[in-house]
Amino acid sequence: MKVVKQRSTCPISTSLDVLGDRWTLLILRDMVFAGKSTYGEFLQSAEKIATNVLADRLAVLESQGLITKAVASDKKSKFIYRLTEKGVDTIPIIVALIQWGIKHCPTDVNPDLLEELQAGKEAVVEKYQRLAREKALV
Amino acid sequence: MKVVKQRSTCPISTSLDVLGDRWTLLILRDMVFAGKSTYGEFLQSAEKIATNVLADRLAVLESQGLITKAVASDKKSKFIYRLTEKGVDTIPIIVALIQWGIKHCPTDVNPDLLEELQAGKEAVVEKYQRLAREKALV
DNA sequence: CTAATTCACTTGCATATTGCAAGTAATATC
DNA sequence: GATATTACTTGCAATATGCAAGTGAATTAG
Numbered sequence: 001m002k003v004v005k006q007r008s009t010c011p012i013s014t015s016l017d018v019l020g021d022r023w024t025l026l027i028l029r030d031m032v033f034a035g036k037s038t039y040g041e042f043l044q045s046a047e048k049i050a051t052n053v054l055a056d057r058l059a060v061l062e063s064q065g066l067i068t069k070a071v072a073s074d075k076k077s078k079f080i081y082r083l084t085e086k087g088v089d090t091i092p093i094i095v096a097l098i099q100w101g102i103k104h105c106p107t108d109v110n111p112d113l114l115e116e117l118q119a120g121k122e123a124v125v126e127k128y129q130r131l132a133r134e135k136a137l138v
Numbered sequence: 139m140k141v142v143k144q145r146s147t148c149p150i151s152t153s154l155d156v157l158g159d160r161w162t163l164l165i166l167r168d169m170v171f172a173g174k175s176t177y178g179e180f181l182q183s184a185e186k187i188a189t190n191v192l193a194d195r196l197a198v199l200e201s202q203g204l205i206t207k208a209v210a211s212d213k214k215s216k217f218i219y220r221l222t223e224k225g226v227d228t229i230p231i232i233v234a235l236i237q238w239g240i241k242h243c244p245t246d247v248n249p250d251l252l253e254e255l256q257a258g259k260e261a262v263v264e265k266y267q268r269l270a271r272e273k274a275l276v
Numbered sequence: 277c278t279a280a281t282t283c284a285c286t287t288g289c290a291t292a293t294t295g296c297a298a299g300t301a302a303t304a305t306c
Numbered sequence: 307g308a309t310a311t312t313a314c315t316t317g318c319a320a321t322a323t324g325c326a327a328g329t330g331a332a333t334t335a336g
């Protein structure tokens with residue numbers, strides 16, 4: 001049970017106590033936008049997270065109730081990580097980060113996602129929240 | 139000139155390269171929601187940022203173009219930090235963090251802000267962006 | 277049935293970042 | 307001229323991260 005140190009009772013601060021590092025939101029991104037769900041898949045991402053850091057962040061996310069961990073139905077040696085509602089609720093944060101990144105940093109974005117975003121952020125949030133909830137039921 | 143190491147060209151990743159730590163968004167919060175603009179004011183916050191970390195984050199925010207630094211009009215020994223448009227554009231991220239924190243963590247929130255948020259997130263974002271832009275013109 | 281492989285980690289260690297306390301330097305006030 | 311304010315910097319211990327290698331259970335290949 002990983003403990004998270006709370007610095008104050010400000011909602012921004014408490015959110016950052018859990019999400020405020022370089023890796024946590026990238027793991028959630030991989031779950032939401034890349035459909036990833038296993039340790040091995042998370043290791044494949046372009047940013048190259050270290051194995052010990054990934055294990056630590058997954059343990060924090062699980063103990064904080066953003067994800068669940070379950071044995072895969074096909075293999076007993078494999079674990080499937082799934083988003084909880086608390087995890088699904090981070091999608092507006094992730095989408096806000098995408099918009100800021102697109103506007104202010106040199107980035108490569110999936111053209112389909114870019115088009116969806118131009119039609120409105122709310123629709124994008126709702127779409128990926130719906131997809132994430134469907135995936136969580138499997 | 140502080141350099142920020144870019145891990146990939148994903149917009150979420152590039153955003154987190156600048157904003158993804160425990161302190162940066164709290165400084166921006168203080169500017170946006172508490173009207174703070176000086177080193178001494180940032181040090182006063184409940185989370186107790188260390189002086190060297192604050193100096194470092196202000197230098198990063200300035201070199202990345204989210205804030206500007208100027209000598210105060212009343213005292214030459216005082217500096218005023220102000221948000222740029224790039225800084226103002228982080229407000230949707232901060233508001234998304236507030237909403238997640240309120241919903242999922244034990245927090246204390248300003249009742250006025252809570253009421254504003256219940257009436258809709260977009261209005262809150264627009265209000266504080268307008269206020270921040272006005273402040274930047276002083 | 278045994279050996280190699282996959283999968284999910286853990287361990288050890290060098291480097292980087294953070295936290296804490298104290299010190300410095302340029303104004304500004306008394 | 308002495309004290310205070312403002313914005314830092316410095317030194318050092320504690321913590322976190324990055325990297326390479328190792329472990330162990332479950333699965334597949336021969």
